[in-house]
Amino acid sequence: MKLSPFASSCLLALLIDCCSNIIAQRLKAYKLDVPFVFDRVLFFQFLVMGAIGGPVNFHWQSWLERTFPGWKTVGRKREFTTLDTEEKGVSLAIQYEGSPGPGLHTYKEEVRVRNWWNIFCKWFTDCITMGALLNTTLFLVVMGVLKGKPWPQIGFDLRTEMWPIIWDSYKVWPVANFFSTTYCPVERRIVFLSCCGLLWNIYLSLVAARL
Template identity: 75%
Template sequence: MKLPPIINSCLLALAIDCCSNLIAQRLKAYKLGIPFAFDGVLFTQFMIMGGIGGPINFHWQLWLERTFPGWKLSTRRGDVKTLDTVELGLVSGSDVKEPEPVRVRNWWNIFRKWFTDCITLGALLNTTLFLVVMGVLKGKTWSHIGTDLRTEMWPIIWDSYKVWPIANFFSTTYFPAERRIVFLSCCGLIWNIYLSLVAARL
């Protein structure tokens, strides 16, 4: 049975997120020089985070595509025969082809979509979501979550600018909206390792 695009994409993204958490746990043990011990609580928290964030990001990408379509229709002549050649009597009017609509990339919309997702609202949305959800799962009070937002948000966003601008450019340019969270999760394997380490210290 074929799964709906949202379920298929979110499950694939969740699997990649879980793999990154396992890698992060192993790296942490290696860095500390201690035997690896699977942290089931942290793994479950990160899995829940991925389960919540996946559908939100799926619909976010669809909204971006509706708001800033990456393609537009343009016209071009299907033949070099023009009205000038008709007036000269070189060809008949029936041989002149009307301009044909073709799909071309809308680079201005692609830039606006990339900027909104990577530099402004997308970065704020995902970082806020991560800090709030992880705070709730760890049983923190709202005042503590507010402190995390003030102290952790901008360092995380700043670090994200070292990773996501290129990944987001390729995702918004070459991938359909319903497949973007899978591509971004693949690109974000290293990034999610970083987030797992952040989640472990929150």
């Protein structure tokens, strides 16, 4: 059975997130010079976080693409002579509703080009402003709930942990987001970002372990 783009993207992103958590646990044991013991609770918490964050980010990326389409259609004029009619006669006849006369002519065609202003808006919204706030808030709230923290403590984590995490994210995501918003199809964007963010998810796993 073929999975939908939504399901396949979320499952692949979840798999990558789980791998990053296991790597983070091994790195932590190596750093502390202690035997590696698999933390099932932390893994389950990160699994739930990925299961929630994947769909949220898929719909977020879809909204960004609808709001700031990366492509636009523009009209472009081209010149041709009657010597070209053997090769272009069919399309030119459609343009002119009949065969063009002799000599130099122009015709208008519609082409798709990148909308660089929308790409910038999409990039800025995703990794510099709302996207960074959305994902960091979601991470801290979900992990806090899974760890059984009271809401005042979750609020304290948001005040103390959010901005350091966002600041660190600026070292990773601006470049990754530029390539994802410019060249990656929207239905595969969270998979691409999860691959780019393998090291970032290791960092988040280490943050989750200390919360």
